[in-house]
Amino acid sequence: MSAGENGGSGGCINGIKSALRVIPNFPKPGIMFQDITTLLLDPKAFKDTIDLFVERYKDKDISVIVGIEARGFIFGPPIALAIGAKFVPLRKPKKLPGEVISEKYILEYGSDCLEMHVGAVESGDRALVVDDLVATGGTLCAAMNLLGSGAVEITREAIVRAC
Numbered sequence: 535m536s537a538g539e540n541g542g543s544g545g546c547i548n549g550i551k552s553a554l555r556v557i558p559n560f561p562k563p564g565i566m567f568q569d570i571t572t573l574l575l576d577p578k579a580f581k582d583t584i585d586l587f588v589e590r591y592k593d594k595d596i597s598v599i600v601g602i603e604a605r606g607f608i609f610g611p612p613i614a615l616a617i618g619a620k621f622v623p624l625r626k627p628k629k630l631p632g633e634v635i636s637e638k639y640i641l642e643y644g645s646d647c648l649e650m651h652v653g654a655v656e657s658g659d660r661a662l663v664v665d666d667l668v669a670t671g672g673t674l675c676a677a678m679n680l681l682g683s684g685a686v687e688i689t690r691e692a693i694v695r696a697c
């Protein structure tokens with residue numbers, strides 16, 4: 535689901551959309567790069583984005599926000615703080631110091647791997663996975679596979695859908 539779906543505050547959606555920038559052919563020919571850095575330069579649009587997801591999830595008994603490196607680390611923590619959930623980072627390989635589980639995945643322009651600390655998400659947690667963007671969905675699938683190895687209820691959100 536992206537920010538523009540399922541209602542939310544209609545007026546804010548247009549402000550959020552117009553604060554995003556699309557750069558054709560970056561980082562490779564044929565890619566329409568959805569740039570969220572322009573949204574971050576607009577405090578109202580940035581806050582509206584966070585508030586929209588906080589409104590949607592504040593009464594849904596979410597116990598953990600799972601953020602995907604790197605841009606999920608921008609949007610996940612403020613949502614976690616506002617709804618009173620813990621924040622768990624999914625990191626690129628060899629960044630986490632403790633015992634990890636790993637999941638490889640294919641991207642629009644390459645392949646990568648995500649890792650999560652063992653025990654950070656526990657059986658019975660209700661998890662919301664947050665990232666800036668869904669393109670092929672490969673990253674989101676990898677995140678859900680990492681979480682799916684335990685008895686965890688999972689929902690997922692991204693700010694932009696690029697496909």
Ligand SMILES: O=P(O)(O)OC[C@H]1O[C@H](OP(=O)(O)OP(=O)(O)O)[C@H](O)[C@@H]1O
Pocket residue numbers: 602603604605606640641642646665666667668669670671672673674
């Ligand atoms: O739906 P997908 O095809 O999997 O693509 C979406 C992912 O790609 C981007 O991250 P990227 O891997 O470029 O890393 P970054 O956030 O560290 O720049 C984006 O932030 C998503 O995580």
Ligand SMILES: Nc1ncnc2[nH]cnc12
Pocket residue numbers: 565566567568569642643667669696
């Ligand atoms: N089209 C896109 N725009 C921004 N980030 C991306 N990551 C993968 N595909 C992307």
